[in-house]
Amino acid sequence: MGEIIGSISDVVYRGIRDLWEQDACTDFEIETAGKTFRCHKVVLAAVSDYFRAMFNSGMKETELNKAKFEDISTDTFETLFSLIYSQNHIEDDHLKQKSEEEMTELLNVAGRLQISFLKDICINHFESTMSTNNCVERWKAGQLFLCDDVREFAWEYILEHFDEIANDDILMTLEFEDILKIISDEKLKVSNEETVWRTIKKWVNTELDKRLEHFVSLLRECRLVAIDKNYLTDKIVFDHLVRKNDEASDMVRDAVRYNCHPSLHGNVELKFRACQKKKISTVVLQKNIDNIKETPETKFMPRVKDLPKIQVKCIQSVYSPWSTWPILTTVEDNIACCTHGNSVYVTGGRKGSLKEFKTSKMKWVSRSDMVAPLTGHTMVATDGYLYVIGGRSGYDPNANVYVWSVEDRGEWRIDGDIMAPVIGASSVALDDKIYIFGGELGRQPADCVQLYDTKTNSGTIFCNLPAPCQWSRALCRGTDAYIVSSCGDVVTVDIEECTSKHIASIPDFDRKNFGVVLKQGKMHIFGGKDLSDTKQLLATSLPLKEPMNSDSEDETPVFAKSLKEINMTEKTAVSDVYIIDVNSGEVKNGAALPVPVEVLGCVNVIHSVALD
Template structure:
């Protein structure tokens, strides 16, 4: 007869199920048998015989207690405070696999107990029960409980009620009982749907005033997350600036001044990047990266037989969208420059229309030909916006006399009067330089000279004094052309070789902060989003065609570079201009090239 010694038979699914059912039934039966109990849990003076093995198996709380080496490890009786007898009866039943009852009266207490003892099955059952009972009357209370007990299921059910019903909830008495962390999680949430941001200001102030002595120190922490960019200038000046609790708080006062500057500096709006300027998902507008490209004859068909295509990359949706194209009769050719003013764009010059001036009206999603023309035509020039004006500097004009093709002239277009006037001259005529506006000065970095060599200095044009000065040699050894972006008072420069510099313009100092990998090059354009530097890159074999979007984080140590993958396979090409802007969502519906 053959021997079966040493063989192993795997338990079938049927056998395993039978085993589990038998074990649960046995455990449940033993819950009624005190003879084998080895620990007594005392709740409100009543003794509940239990088994350490069962408690430790079902509850990490008890497992830690019994293995801690403390007195509870050896004691026969252990007193548990903070829970009622009736609640512990249900908790004990759940650990022993017996039937337990969740009702409207005990659900809250059972949830707290399940969270305390870390009994996942009971906690989830309580969360599901409370989620079914949720309404606008109790959602704020449940939101507080869900956060305090780390109830992910219940919190996910609460969020839509709180986020969408905030306008009514903040006026309730329950709102004033929120913890700091609870309120902060609400006001910082991009999914919050207020009637207007003024309501969030009022709600926050109300919460602070409900216990002013204890809460006033938290005011700036909360106001940090309020999207003050959406607060009207009238409310800012008439209400917020007239509240002593805000203007007497140094940080809050800085926040108010910051948004005041936003409103009075329309030419610089795209540089603001702090959390006060982040848009919520319910807003009508969205922060995007705009690029201007040629139209794609093969893929666009007859619909897009136009001069240039305007693309918008949605950070929130992770997609490229097409906005209004530049009509073919207004095609500027190449070498044009684009600058933002408020949320509009101004396009100047171009080798097909040297004195050209086009405006992209973001309110109507259309390009408009401006009547005024530059005094001197140009392309490959530099442009910047300061106060109520757009400036063009230098550039190239093939129609000029031999040896004078690269220009130094500076012109100003006043957005209000719609007139051009000559403002001055660059000391060193250049084209294809990097330009950034700081205060009332325009910094022109590098550029190509008449003989084709790169200029290694920085020229500073003072728009008020109409004077230019030069700081020579600061860019010696820099690989040009340069990319430049201004964000929240900082200026970041990226060389053609991928070196990233922090430009301290007040001290005229350049500090190397990162070297990009060669796979990231060439960089076609830069923008910013919520403090990140966004890089639009191409590949070496197709240097003008969009390849990848990179997100560069310079605020941490070490710095970090991540690839952002668009959800559609659109490849805008070739890219002539790139900048950050804010557009109306109603125009971001068309993805024709897909």
């Protein structure tokens, strides 16, 4: 039966073709600038939604049985009718002889006259014959004629073969928006980022007077940090386009500093392309609450000495999926951390342990223990060295600054002293100077910003904070430090100007051990340990220390409730997220985290995507 129907279809098709070739029963004319084609309404209506609508609308073309298309070439209609009436769309090898302009016009006509089979033919042709010589023009044609298939095929080809296309002058004809779209795509595949720089430079210089204003916008999308530092200094730093623009000079200078200074890697916002197989992520050292919860089964078990307590998470943003990295063992909750190059360093614990997380091998490695175990300390990195500052050793505040060489990996040594031995402070490092913010000094919150100079091994007071700050998180962008205190104050310190400024206040914020991420001017403050209930309980349950009686030498304090009871009442973690615009000071509530998180440390690190 199927064969019979197929035979009937062939008979009908051959009959229509014969009628057209003999100019028999034709009832419609299409007039172009060079020729008039006679055809059949029923055939046009069968293949074109455009003509079907025309014939059913009572338009004048229907009454006159004629339509004019002076802007469509005669050759295009000859090809179209050849495909319709001669079944050549089944064997369309002759289309390969068509020029790029002719095929582009066929695509235009297919969309304009709503001829789906012709559109499919054009799409298949463009996909099978895509090359470095035509992909840019086809991408533009797909945009112009609203053909998503052609546009997407061409776009993927451009991204995949940019190294070859970059040498073609066709890129120089693109508008600013188009060249920006190409070089800003994370999936752009290049053998090295120098190719992107050369493309930007060539495009701008092609019409310097008109395009110079776009240079900085394009340079922002060049991954300068992925360029070899010798190429940066030899070819880019002194380029005339860079030297004449302060912002461009700053970007190139920062890229050179990044390449030369591994201590800066955690303090810059970086973008890498997929082909570079790197990314910068935020590493969150999270208290492993589930592991330390007391259960009936574990209540009377002996304490496990090396009980793992710190989970390690890798995030791209607060709301992106959190990847789990190897857990950190043998270090207690009170830690300090920083990054140097592609490694994360953590100090803390009863032994003053130093742990290095090597992202190249995805594992923790033990390094030299500190001279004396500390709690409430802060840690930063300068080029080649780690510094531990402040905190307390036992009950005694620590004024010493300890240093450890990343290259030599020897013993910790005392490098110098800070002026005020603070506990619970935060810090950042810029070049060879370390800035320490607030902290607890003599049981009172401090309002000073201390400066420790690693070259002179001396500490001074740098400036004052707008208000005392007992516990905080700090991070650095450029020459600005951003500090978030446990009471919700957000402050910026301009390190070049030696000034501090209050940015915002988070309402009803009273916590510590929260995480801070800053990207594109937005600061996300997430999780933490709520302190409000604990303070209230301490105020009502822990009176000042008094002796049992005036004659007794026993000065053991008397508590209304035991410390164990207080710790059991204390909240462990919260899931709130606050979003702060560091430019306007606007504070918003973000969506809560899926689970409460107590953040013991939070740093940025560069790592390989293959290890995710």
